[in-house]
Amino acid sequence: MREAPTRAAVAPIGWIGRLSLRNAQRATHWLAGPMKLLMRRRANIVRRNLEMCFPELDDRGRTRLARDHFGNLAESVGEIAFAWRHPGRLDAETGEVVGLEYLARARADGRGVMLLTGHFTCLEVAARLLGERIRARAIYRPLGNPVLEELQVRGRSRYAEAMIPRKNLRAMVRHLRGGGVLWYAPDQDMGPARSEFAPFFGIPTATATGMLELARLGNAHVVPMMPRKHPASGRVDVILEAPLDPFPSADRVADLARFNAILERHVRAAPATYWWLHRRFKTRPDGQSDPYR
Numbered sequence: 539m540r541e542a543p544t545r546a547a548v549a550p551i552g553w554i555g556r557l558s559l560r561n562a563q564r565a566t567h568w569l570a571g572p573m574k575l576l577m578r579r580r581a582n583i584v585r586r587n588l589e590m591c592f593p594e595l596d597d598r599g600r601t602r603l604a605r606d607h608f609g610n611l612a613e614s615v616g617e618i619a620f621a622w623r624h625p626g627r628l629d630a631e632t633g634e635v636v637g638l639e640y641l642a643r644a645r646a647d648g649r650g651v652m653l654l655t656g657h658f659t660c661l662e663v664a665a666r667l668l669g670e671r672i673r674a675r676a677i678y679r680p681l682g683n684p685v686l687e688e689l690q691v692r693g694r695s696r697y698a699e700a701m702i703p704r705k706n707l708r709a710m711v712r713h714l715r716g717g718g719v720l721w722y723a724p725d726q727d728m729g730p731a732r733s734e735f736a737p738f739f740g741i742p743t744a745t746a747t748g749m750l751e752l753a754r755l756g757n758a759h760v761v762p763m764m765p766r767k768h769p770a771s772g773r774v775d776v777i778l779e780a781p782l783d784p785f786p787s788a789d790r791v792a793d794l795a796r797f798n799a800i801l802e803r804h805v806r807a808a809p810a811t812y813w814w815l816h817r818r819f820k821t822r823p824d825g826q827s828d829p830y831r
Contacts (some may be wrong), residue, residue, distance in 0.1 A: 548686070728748070
């Protein structure tokens with residue numbers, strides 16, 4: 539009985555998912571206002587992140603960017619429904635995968651490949667577009683709600699070879715050492731014990747070192763993989779770039795800065811679609827205060 543409200547809340551996913559991508563986005567865009575009101579604490583985090591990352595914008599510009607961000611967050615609900623439930627193979631109007639030749643180059647020697655990405659609102663559609671073209675596994679965070687967890691795993695199983703819980707390092711390494719492809723989004727503040735500071739938007743940012751360890755333990759090539767949503771059409775492209783070999787190198791901070799620079803370049807290209815709800819700059823160098831307090 540306790541699961542009934544959740545099942546009722548997610549019931550519309552079925553019919554929304556059968557719409558075209560653009561109509562699925564339109565079906566949930568109206569949620570932007572309620573989300574901003576109900577997520578006031580997160581809205582303040584968005585505001586603070588935009589102040590830190592876009593000091594060149596005035597208040598009006600950042601307010602507009604925050605509004606567009608919540609619009610993309612709302613549309614991501616429709617995008618998730620579309621990615622998990624849309625029948626058949628996605629067509630070119632949905633988007634395309636650019637740069638598959640870089641992945642082929644990385645896999646030529648039989649080694650595994652880690653696809654490094656970031657948290658963008660359109661990531662779920664990007665994952666399906668990619669998953670329809672290559673076999674890949676993804677690192678994910680299991681959900682505490684059993685109804686949502688079942689929905690997530692079943693939906694992603696349509697296009698992911700398998701889902702690996704983020705704490706199962708052994709499974710990740712085994713997959714990479716077996717020549718598999720694994721995509722990973724490490725752009726979160728993991729705290730001082732699992733991070734080193736590297737610049738992101740010109741700010742010393744605690745950047746997860748796990749990406750370096752996973753690449754080393756898995757003996758894997760590393761290929762950047764970033765989604766790009768086009769504001770006018772709503773279509774989503776997946777952009778693969780040249781392998782970062784050698785990665786990791788002898789300079790850990792330089793490696794982390796390299797990833798952050800790639801991520802920042804893609805964020806700046808479509809800033810409203812980045813996941814600004816994260817407290818990305820919570821961990822600070824000694825002597826600096828938490829900017830979200």
